[in-house]
Amino acid sequence: MTQASAPIDLSQLRRSCRACGLLELCLPAGIDQAELERLDSSVRDKRTLESGGMLFRQGDPFHALYVVRSGTLKTVVQDADGAQQVLGFHLPGEIVGVDALAHDAHQSSAEVLERSSICELPYSRLEELTAQIPGLQRQLLRIVSREMVAEQSHVVTMGRQQAQERLAIFLRSLSERYGRLARDTTHLILPMSRYDIANYLGVVVETVSRLFTRMEDLGVLRVSRKVIHILRPDLLGEMCGAGGARERAGRAS
Amino acid sequence: MTQASAPIDLSQLRRSCRACGLLELCLPAGIDQAELERLDSSVRDKRTLESGGMLFRQGDPFHALYVVRSGTLKTVVQDADGAQQVLGFHLPGEIVGVDALAHDAHQSSAEVLERSSICELPYSRLEELTAQIPGLQRQLLRIVSREMVAEQSHVVTMGRQQAQERLAIFLRSLSERYGRLARDTTHLILPMSRYDIANYLGVVVETVSRLFTRMEDLGVLRVSRKVIHILRPDLLGEMCGAGGARERAGRAS
DNA sequence: CGGTCCGTTGACGGGAATCAAGGAAGGTGG
DNA sequence: CCACCTTCCTTGATTCCCGTCAACGGACCG
Numbered sequence: 245m246t247q248a249s250a251p252i253d254l255s256q257l258r259r260s261c262r263a264c265g266l267l268e269l270c271l272p273a274g275i276d277q278a279e280l281e282r283l284d285s286s287v288r289d290k291r292t293l294e295s296g297g298m299l300f301r302q303g304d305p306f307h308a309l310y311v312v313r314s315g316t317l318k319t320v321v322q323d324a325d326g327a328q329q330v331l332g333f334h335l336p337g338e339i340v341g342v343d344a345l346a347h348d349a350h351q352s353s354a355e356v357l358e359r360s361s362i363c364e365l366p367y368s369r370l371e372e373l374t375a376q377i378p379g380l381q382r383q384l385l386r387i388v389s390r391e392m393v394a395e396q397s398h399v400v401t402m403g404r405q406q407a408q409e410r411l412a413i414f415l416r417s418l419s420e421r422y423g424r425l426a427r428d429t430t431h432l433i434l435p436m437s438r439y440d441i442a443n444y445l446g447v448v449v450e451t452v453s454r455l456f457t458r459m460e461d462l463g464v465l466r467v468s469r470k471v472i473h474i475l476r477p478d479l480l481g482e483m484c485g486a487g488g489a490r491e492r493a494g495r496a497s
Numbered sequence: 498m499t500q501a502s503a504p505i506d507l508s509q510l511r512r513s514c515r516a517c518g519l520l521e522l523c524l525p526a527g528i529d530q531a532e533l534e535r536l537d538s539s540v541r542d543k544r545t546l547e548s549g550g551m552l553f554r555q556g557d558p559f560h561a562l563y564v565v566r567s568g569t570l571k572t573v574v575q576d577a578d579g580a581q582q583v584l585g586f587h588l589p590g591e592i593v594g595v596d597a598l599a600h601d602a603h604q605s606s607a608e609v610l611e612r613s614s615i616c617e618l619p620y621s622r623l624e625e626l627t628a629q630i631p632g633l634q635r636q637l638l639r640i641v642s643r644e645m646v647a648e649q650s651h652v653v654t655m656g657r658q659q660a661q662e663r664l665a666i667f668l669r670s671l672s673e674r675y676g677r678l679a680r681d682t683t684h685l686i687l688p689m690s691r692y693d694i695a696n697y698l699g700v701v702v703e704t705v706s707r708l709f710t711r712m713e714d715l716g717v718l719r720v721s722r723k724v725i726h727i728l729r730p731d732l733l734g735e736m737c738g739a740g741g742a743r744e745r746a747g748r749a750s
Numbered sequence: 751c752g753g754t755c756c757g758t759t760g761a762c763g764g765g766a767a768t769c770a771a772g773g774a775a776g777g778t779g780g
Numbered sequence: 781c782c783a784c785c786t787t788c789c790t791t792g793a794t795t796c797c798c799g800t801c802a803a804c805g806g807a808c809c810g
Contacts, residue, residue: 321653325738329656331649343649345642351649381634388641389598395648396584396596396604400574402655403582403699438789446656448767453790485578691757701799706758
C-alpha cells in the first residue's frame with residue numbers, strides 16, 4: 245500500500261488550521277485571529293497511522309472528531325450478519341467521526357488505507373470552544389449537515405442500476421476532490437483496493453475490474469494498477485448520466 | 498391517496514412538543530418546564546398539507562426545519578439528468594429539512610404522501626433559543642448526526658444486491674418505526690406508491706410487485722393494495738440477511 | 751364514463767453475479 | 781536475494797436475477 249505514491253509531503257504535514265478543510269467552517273462565522281489561535285492549539289493533537297491501522301472501531305465510545313491531514317481513510321459499517329459496507333473514502337481536509345455524535349458511540353469503523361496523518365479534535369475541548377466562540381456551533385451544524393448530504397449523494401450513486409454509471413460517478417467525484425486539493429484531476433492514484441471500490445458501489449470486484457478494462461478500451465481511461473489516467477474527462481462525464489442513451493425518468497408518484 | 502387509512506387522529510394532532518419526536522432531543526439536556534414552554538410556543542406554527550403538496554423544493558432557501566406531526570412525507574432528490582432518487586419516507590415525529598443546513602438551501606424536495614400536519618421550526622427562532630438554552634445545541638447536533646446515520650443505513654440497504662433483501666429490510670424498518678408510534682407492527686398501511694418503494698430501493702416497479710407476490714406465496718405477508726399484513730415476522734427477519742443461504746462476506750481490503 | 755395513473759403478470763433478453771483459474775505484486779522468512 | 785505465500789487483480793465461462801417491453805384489470809378523478 246505504501247507503493248509508488250509520492251513520498252511524504254512535508255508541506256502538507258505542516259498545514260495548520262488555517263489551511264485545513266475545517267477552517268472554512270470557522271472563518272465565515274467571523275472568527276478572529278485570537279480565536280483561530282485557540283482553535284489551532286486545541287487540535288495540535290495529531291497522530292500518524294500506518295496502512296491497515298484503525299482510527300476507531302464501530303462501537304467505540306465517542307470522544308473526538310478527526311480531520312485527515314494527509315493520506316486516506318475509509319469508513320466501513322458491519323451489520324448483524326457480518327456483511328460489510330464501505331460508506332466512504334476520506335481525503336485530506338475531510339472530517340471523520342461525525343456519525344458518533346448521534347449515540348455517543350461510533351457507528352462505523354475508520355481504517356487507514358495509506359500512511360496518514362490525522363488531526364484529533366477532542367469533543368470536550370470543542371464544546372468549550374463553541375461556548376466561547378459564537379458562530380462555531382453554527383459551523384459545526386453545517387459540517388454535520390454536509391456529511392449527511394454527502395451520504396445522500398452516495399445513495400443517489402447507488403440508485404443508478406448501471407454499474408458503469410456508478411463507477412463513472414465515483415471516478416468523477418474523486419477527480420473533483422483531487423482538484424480541490426490542488427492535485428492533478430486527470431491522474432488519480434487510488435489508495436483503495438478494487439474490493440473497496442466494488443463494495444462502495446454495491447457491485448462485485450469482477451465487475452469493477454471488467455469496467456476498468458471496458459473504459460480503457462473505449463479510450464476514456466488508461467489503467468495501470470493503482471494509477472488511473474483520465475484521457476477523456478468529457479466522455480467520463482457523459483458516462484455518469486444514463487450510460488449513453490435515453491434518460492431514466494425515475495418517475496416516483 | 499386518502500383512501501382507507503384511518504380517519505384523522507385528533508389526539509395525534511393535539512400532541513405538543515412534550516410528545517413530539519424532537520422532545521427527546523431537549524429533555525435529556527436538562528431543559529426545564531419554562532424552557533419547554535418557550536420551545537413549544539416557537540413551533541406553534543403548524544400547517545396541514547394535502548396529498549401531493551410540496552413542503553419545500555430542492556433549491557429553496559433554508560429558513561426552517563420541519564417535524565411531521567401526522568401523515569407521511571417523502572424526500573426526493575433530482576440530479577442534473579432529471580433522474581430522481583427517493584431518499585426517505587418520514588413518519589410522525591421525524592424531522593425533515595436538515596440537509597438545508599449545509600448550504601442554506603434545500604438539497605432535496607419534500608412531498609406529502611397523504612394529508613399531513615407539519616410543525617415548522619423557524620431557524621432564526623431556533624438560533625435564539627439555542628443561545629439561551631444550554632444543551633439544546635448539543636441536541637441539535639445529535640439530531641443532524643442521527644439523520645446522517647439514517648442515510649448510512651439506507652446505503653447499507655442499497656448495498657445488498659438481492660432485491661428481496663432490500664425489500665425485506667425496508668418492510669422490517671417500517672414495521673419498527675410503526676412500533677415506535679405505538680401502531681400495529683404487523684399491519685402496515687403504505688402511504689407511498691410502488692414506484693416510490695422501487696425507486697427508494699434502487700429497483701424497478703415490476704420487481705417490487707413480483708417480490709410482494711413471492712413473499713405472499715411464501716406465506717410471509719398478505720398483500721392487499723396498500724395494506725401489508727406481516728404474517729411471519731420471523732421469516733421476514735431471515736430474509737433481511739443473505740436471502741436464505743450463505744453469508745455474503747463483503748470482504749473489503 | 752373516458753382518461754390517467756397505479757399495480758400486476760408474462761415473455762424475453764441483457765447485464766451482472768457466480769464459479770473457476772491464473773498471473774502479478776507485495777511481504778516475509780529463509 | 782530468492783523462494784514462498786498471501787492478497788490483489790484480471791479474464792473467461794456460465795448462470796440467473798432483474799430490467800425491459802408489453803398487455804391488462806382496477807382505482808381514482810374530472
